[in-house]
Amino acid sequence: MKRTLLRQGEEPAAPVAGGNDAIPEAPKKSDQQEGRFVFPQVLVVLAALVAFVYFAFFAGNSSPVPPVVPPPSRQEPTAPLKPTPAAEVQRNDPRSLFELGVMYWKGNGVPQDYVKAAEYYRKAAELGHAEAQYSLGTLYKGGAGVPKNYVEAAKWYRIAAEQGLKEAQFHLGYVYYNGEGVPRNFTEAAKWFRIVAEQGYYSDAQFRLGAMYAKGEGVPQDYAEAAKWYRKAAAQGHGPAKEALREMNKAENTPPELKIPKTVRATVSASQVLLRSSPSIHSEKRECSKEGKR
Numbered sequence: 484m485k486r487t488l489l490r491q492g493e494e495p496a497a498p499v500a501g502g503n504d505a506i507p508e509a510p511k512k513s514d515q516q517e518g519r520f521v522f523p524q525v526l527v528v529l530a531a532l533v534a535f536v537y538f539a540f541f542a543g544n545s546s547p548v549p550p551v552v553p554p555p556s557r558q559e560p561t562a563p564l565k566p567t568p569a570a571e572v573q574r575n576d577p578r579s580l581f582e583l584g585v586m587y588w589k590g591n592g593v594p595q596d597y598v599k600a601a602e603y604y605r606k607a608a609e610l611g612h613a614e615a616q617y618s619l620g621t622l623y624k625g626g627a628g629v630p631k632n633y634v635e636a637a638k639w640y641r642i643a644a645e646q647g648l649k650e651a652q653f654h655l656g657y658v659y660y661n662g663e664g665v666p667r668n669f670t671e672a673a674k675w676f677r678i679v680a681e682q683g684y685y686s687d688a689q690f691r692l693g694a695m696y697a698k699g700e701g702v703p704q705d706y707a708e709a710a711k712w713y714r715k716a717a718a719q720g721h722g723p724a725k726e727a728l729r730e731m732n733k734a735e736n737t738p739p740e741l742k743i744p745k746t747v748r749a750t751v752s753a754s755q756v757l758l759r760s761s762p763s764i765h766s767e768k769r770e771c772s773k774e775g776k777r
Contacts, residue, residue, distance in 0.1 A: 575606070575610060577606075577607040577610035577611060577612035577615065578607070578612065580603050580604075580606045580607035580610070580612070580615070581603070581604065581607040581612050581614055581615040581618070583603045584599075584600045584601075584602075584603035584604040584607065584615065584618065585600070585618075587599040587600040587603065588600035588618075596628075597622070597627045597628030598628045598629075599628075600622070600627075600628055601619065601622050601627075601628035601629045602628075603615075604618045604619040604622065605619055608639065608642075611646075613643045613646040613647070613648040613651070614643070614648065616639045616640075616642050616643035616646075616648075616651070617639065617640065617643040617648055617650055617651040617654070619639045620635070620636045620637070620638070620639030620640040620643065620651070620654070621636070621654075623635040623636040623639065624636035624654075624663070632664075633658075633663040633664030634664040634665075635664070636658070636663070636664055637655070637658045637663065637664035637665045638664070639651075640654050640655040640658055641655055644675065649679050649682060649684050649685065652675050652678050652679045653675070653676070653679045653685055653687070653688050655675045656671075656672045656673075656674075656675035656676040656679070656688065656691065657672070659671040659672040659675065660672035660691075668701075669695065669700040669701030669702075670701040670702075671701075672691075672695070672700075672701055673692065673695050673700070673701035673702050674701075676688045676691045676692045676695070677692055680692045680712060680715070683715075686715070686716040686719035686720070686721040686724065687716070687721065689712045689713075689715045689716035689719075689721070689724070690712065690713065690716040690721050690723055690724040690727070692712045693708070693709045693710070693711070693712030693713040693715075693716065693724065693727065694709070694727065696708040696709035696712065697709035697727070697731070706731070709727075709731070710728065710731060712724075713727050713728050713731070714728065
């Protein structure tokens, strides 16, 4: 089979019809035609890829993502908060009622109001709170928030004193000594002064008991006991007790073993000491004037 070489730029000759050696050849696509066919396919693939990325990352994230809830951690149980006094009032807690009364008495965190203080003291006192009972008695004695009433004062002092409150015991001794709200009774006064004096808390109670022994009020007159209690009070810095010891040193009827060195001069008499240190000065003055008239 013969093939004719074509020169550059010549078109091939058309095949002869009916020739045996004429073999038809498939027309060849040029590079430009192939590029036109591939390019649309690439665009379709890219478009599909962009759509996939959009729906996977953007459209999918448009819905709100539920918040991540951390697993419950194991925590140690904490102590419950302490209720405030005002909250405890609803439960009739006597301590809280008393504290609320103190707040109104002092004006701490609330406007000062003695009437309110007396109201809460009474509620706590009726529930058996000894400090509230003593405080209510003090209000009645001074007439703060309630009408002055020595009988009520003595009543609440006794109730608190019988519960062992030393402040109430001490003031109950004064109530009996001065006859405020109760008949005057030196024996009862000495009894309550002794209860407090033996606890060692109140030097004034020790001094009072010594003065009653020195004068024989409610107890047998006994200078040795008087000096004993004066010294106990003086050891705690009680000035009137020191002055009473000086006075005893000057007195002619004082036994020598009870006298102290004479280097210390007495400044006031024993009666002046007793009158000056009393918390109920006016009542003692009245009693002294009554005894003088008799």
